[in-house]
Amino acid sequence: MKPAEYLAGVAIMLASGFNSIGAQTSPPNLIVILTDDQGYHDVGFNGCKDIPTPNLDSIASNGVRFTSGYVAAPLSSPGRAGLLTGRYPERFGYEHDTPWQPNNPEAGLPLTESTLADTLSQAGYQAGMVGKWHLGSYPAFHPLKRGFQEFFGFLGAGHRYFPEELTIEETRKAKIEYDSWLLWIMSNYKPVKTTNYLTDEFSNAAVSFISRHKDKPFFLLVAYNAPHDPLEASEKYLSRFPQILGSHRRAYAAMMSAVDDGVGSMLAELRKDGLAEGTMVVYLSAGGGDLSANSSDNYPLRGSKNYPWEGGWRVPFAMQWPKQLPKGLVYEQPVLSLDIFATITALAGASTNPELPLDGVNLIPYLTGQKTAAPHDAIYLQMPGIGAYAVRSGAYKLVVAATGQAAKLYDLSKDIAEFKDLADIQPEVVKALEAKHAAWSQQMTFTDSPGATETNETHPIDTDARNLPPQP
Secondary structure, eight states: OOHHHHHTTHHHHHHTTOOOTTSOOOOOEEEEEEESSOOTTSSGGGTOSSSOOHHHHHHHHTSEEETTEEOSOSSHHHHHHHHHHTSOGGGGTOOSBOOOOTTOTTSBSOTTSOOHHHHHHHTTOEEEEEEEOOSBOSGGGSGGGTTOSEEEEESSSOOOSSOOOSOHHHHHHSOOSSTTTTSOEEETTEEEOOOSOHHHHHHHHHHHHHHHTTTSOEEEEEEOOTTSSSOOOOHHHHTTOTTOOSHHHHHHHHHHHHHHHHHHHHHHHHHHTTOSTTEEEEEEESSOOOHHHHOOOOTTSOOOTTSSSHHHHBOOEEEEOTTTSOSSEEEOSOEETTHHHHHHHHHHTOOOOTTSOOSOOOOHHHHTTSOOSOSOSOEEEEOTTTOOEEEEETTEEEEEOSTTOOOEEEETTTOTTOOSOOTTTOHHHHHHHHHHHHHHHTTSOOOOOTTOBOTTTTOOGGGOOTTOOOOO
């Protein structure tokens, strides 16, 4: 359903008892489901054919599919920081991926920032977090110190998917090549030895949280590390894809199938508890697909994770809230992961800190037709260290791929794959978008995070041409 088709029926729905957003309604529960490095094309509602995702698809068919849904950064940690603060991470100098440094009190989401869990907890919500944190491993950055009342997951950037046979003493002595991959999962502050495939462990923990907190408002962040590498899947899921011959793509498909099963179990628990109508469920990837590491598919977008092209920050994105939102709405205006914070706090009547202004907006009036303009005049992407940035305003996107390189301009309504550079043809548009970026930049704090790692050094951003469809 296109927005215009939906608007034609708004009056009928209101007359038949559909609540307007201005009516007094109970605030919804909120479940945010994140995948990690999932490709834009790797979900059924975006056209995927080789990996069935019926449960993820149901979120879009029962609510809204965002065709231009973006994250705040093409890097994991800043993108998560943006989602949980509702603010561009550049506002607080958080541009880089936070490393695994449990003894560094500065390597994490700044303590000056309020999180969505902080805000909703103060409004009476029970806040739980399952899965990948990646916002600091020093004790002060622990999820239970950032507004969550429950945590089941890991603090670093990645983790193995199968239970380790090592004892906890052995893992402490092990040489850890990549942050917390070999550490045990944490249940609140306690390390616990899991026994199942990790995606299933996270899904089970999420279902348990819903069941235990069904009698009061709750916020649940389910941050799967799948399909982030390492590419590991159990035979239960691998056996579903005998037709996929490539071992990497087959493992990736199996990992996504495990996520989809988990989402299905969460949705089933909501229905069982009578919570489906009053729960907002938002699903998105935490960043663009990583073409080199996990065989993801960003078609028809250019580029991948760690790039300023569309494949780096435009992600699969859907939302359902049956109590208020129409079914099957296709929303084409650009929206941001930052909008989740602004949307739910407005619905919950939660107080936000005026000294920490939100960059996100409440999407509900736009989705119900009360507002017809675009939610954002422009959205911005900044890449650390190399001087790359992007600005999208309406159909136009400006890209500067590195310091000193010429700006490129694309009309995404006609050229979603960013083939045809229009900068020489429409210099006035380039100038206008450069002015927007300059004004935005003056509000930001561009500073390297202490101890941060520069993850882009191995990515020649301006030369990326992978995953492009055939040029017309």
